[in-house]
Amino acid sequence: MKSSKHVLKLVFCLALLASLMIACVAAPVAPAADTMAADSSMAEGPKMGGVVAGFVSSDPKSFDPAAIAGWDQGVIAPNLLEGLFRLSPDGREIEPAIAESFEVSEDGKTWTFNLRSGAKFHNGREITAYDFKYSFERVLNPETRSPKAWMLSIIVGAEAFQDGSADEVSGIRVVDAGTLEIELAEPLAPFKAMLASINLAVVPQEEVEKWGEDFGQNVVAAGPFSLGEWNLNQDVTLNAFEDYWNGRPYLDAVMFRFIGDENTRIVELDAGRLDMAWVPPAHWERFSTDPVYKEKLGWAETFHTDFIVVNLDNEPFGTNAKLRQAVRYALDLDAIIASLQGRANVAQGLLPPGLLGYNEDAMLNYPTNLDSAKALMAEAGFADGVPGTFDVILPPWGNLIKLLEIYQANLKEIGINIEIKPTEFGPYMEALESGSYDLAWMYRVTDYADPDGFYYPLMHSDNLGAGGNYARYANADVDANIATARATIDDAERARLYQEVDAQFAEDLPYIPLTHNIYVDVSTPRVQNYVPSPMDTHMFHRVWVTE
Template identity: 30%
Template sequence: MALAAGLFAAAPALAQPAQDLVIGMPVASVANLDPHGATTNVQGILQVNAQIFEPLVNFVDGEYVPALATEWSANEDATRWTIKLREGVSFSDGSSLDAEDVRASMQRVVELAGPLAGLFKPLSIEIVSPSELVISSEVGQGALLGKLFMLAIAPSEKLGDDFGLNPVGTGPFVVDAFDPSQGVTLKANPGYWRGAPKLDSVTFRMIPEQAARTTALETGEIQLTWTLPDDQVATLSENPDLVVDTVTTMANIVLWFNSDRPAFADVEVRRALWSAIDFDTIIEALYPNTGSKMEGPLPATVFGASKQTPYVYDADAARAVLEAKGWDFDGTTVGVLMNNTTYKPLVDALLADWARIGVKGEVDLQEPAVGTKRLLDLDWDIAIVQPVITNTGDADYNLGRLYTCAANRTTYCDETLDALLTEAGAISDQARRAELYAEAGKIIWDNAVGMFPMDVKQVWAWSAALEGVRLDAVYKPDLTQIHFTK
């Protein structure tokens, strides 16, 4: 009988893999975790805070979907929005989410005067009940959902000067350890309203050096990273222990023409200069994994994006147009203003294409502070803006912010374009807004306000032992479903 009992004894349970993820971040430090102040949109902080805090709405696959808000509606002119909050949601400190937390979070963004303050300054909040509020504005807020996507909700009673070092949110993770120069360790929030994440912990390690980050991935010191360069993709893809994939982001590379300069005042000249550049070949050669040719002035992932008629590369035709327009091939040298070298290979390649038809050009590289000042002062021939990130996911944050006469960011001014952008930003009918942005995009594209070569793609790589990785187009990665299988 003893032998029989031994035969039927329960086998020892197989050891389950540890659920502790280490992410290699392509940044040098994370100064603080305040979601409302000056560092709100800083890469690194944005990704960590996406695990701690949540907005009222999320932006997924080009659509705004419920998060801490479950319902919303607006009047026709979008001056009054009614928002209903999700009930039964608690912050990680145990306090309950209510409308006062939304009001306090929005007010704090405005008071701290960070990069998002302008989005919320025109708004006022009326609390109807703990789970319902009304957001009002004298000016229509057709793009309000995109703005709410950027608003991290925090408990009103916890907000203070040291909140960035002691953050509390409703998100799937909570802070376990934080060293600004080394990294952040988060642990799972067991009371998360969607259900606890599959990971027990996530550590964000700061590894700004690309070679060191790649080595750490290959040796298993980290198990996930992103923003990898093109020249690493082939090698990493051959590693059977890794998975490599790309995602199109909400960022694009833009080269604006200064149409106040006599050389660029004629739209036919601007179009010819664009058509003289073989962007297809340049992108394929330099950015096969981190870029894709743009089809309009907005990233393809953004609400309001539309496909426009492509500019066809034709160097001979471009030269003929420039000759007919009296381009001074000997006396004109086009400067391309840059404030960093990230996309200098792109600029070098386009200057080489221009040189083939006799157009002289040069890189006008400035240190960041000087380059930014000159960009804002309109002191440039052509300016490469690298990249333009449509943080809200809505065309209003890109076209409506940069291409109006009042903004005067590109020197181009068109009353018809202004009217389209104004109407699109001030109505609640989202289908009509998309139509208006398509019309506005056509004006910007056809008039060659700038050259729009490339949407930015992001390369991710992770351990093959992971499942549940969801590529992130909006710089707010969802880590809730990631887990180790071995």
């Protein structure tokens, strides 16, 4: 009987791990393998010391794991934050972090984590199971207003805790200081992937209480780097954490400069004030042909989909599916991809290539076709165009604005007038969460390496508004299929359920899919062992520099 129990545990764990397998899809114009070979500096091996200067678009404002929701935060935070699991630097594997080992019960509901002895917070205190209980309950606490509370809502007792009828989450149990037990209401296939999310990183209660509302600007956590000097709207420095459980980083520090303009980043790279930059289309030919820099191009076919969010509560787009379909027919996505030198793929749905359930043969059946778009406009009651002008809110990124101008011209051809409204991150997210918008450009990089990271937050009615369902989409059949897929460990069945969701999505179009991004950046020759991540979580623990 003991042997049977272990076999069942092994089968369940293997099934879960299989659901997390991520296929690698080659970029269409990636450098040949020989150009990516390690140079002599790489062959010499790691070196201690030095500082790397990276970038994000704007000041992240907060690194509180419970509050992280934006790209700028997500790029930096994995170097500061850590939980039970973590992603590998290339973003394609889930590695043990503070959980040295774990077991799953035969019914798939009870997870037991054995914590790593000696793992410490940045303040020097050893991490215990009590810290995880506190951190998870903090994410679930309505007063925290965490946009990622839904990731833990399946834990037994979460609902009672959130509605105030219980003062703790009964399903999060401290067995002893080194052992944590979590009981789920039902099996959850992507649970391990979720636990690798930076939003579920562990934090010390005493530091949260010490800093109060300012904790996000003074975060104390458990990652390989600790928070250093932060110059508002200029830069932030992360310092190597000497007592990191997996060994001190090779680098002394990483500085992230806040530079929104893509061309300015290239100027700073050329001047030696940045060590890496995203490669804008205007600079692609230069870097791809330079004998030095072409070998320092970093490629990642990202788990990223960008789309136009439609507020389904607002007329006319939100209440008229044919009008949304007409929009998709009108968009010239081939022109967008050409403007990016092929560094993107047309999105046929929400799910990007490389995740379970992605079907390369699935088509939205909305190819660029102005005649079809105009016919649908007529069916929607707008044969002569839609009266008025509608704002499309978006982050203030220079190259993105240029892409939106292409969409703007496309829609004008069918009688839809939009105004492009670049909006700073805070007001932009506030508008999405509160529903005070008609149309918005948005992208999603999954919080965890599983299709559930797209479907559940974006389409399930449990997450309307701040939970991630910014379109405010609600469909009982879609809800049921997503819920069943979450509790199913059979990959083929999960894929089938997601394809049913895709079929309904193609009809309703609460989000109008645009492209899947292929991220390309360039680093200076001194930077070694850096790889960009398909989840935009660029990590520097194993990076070093040669001077």
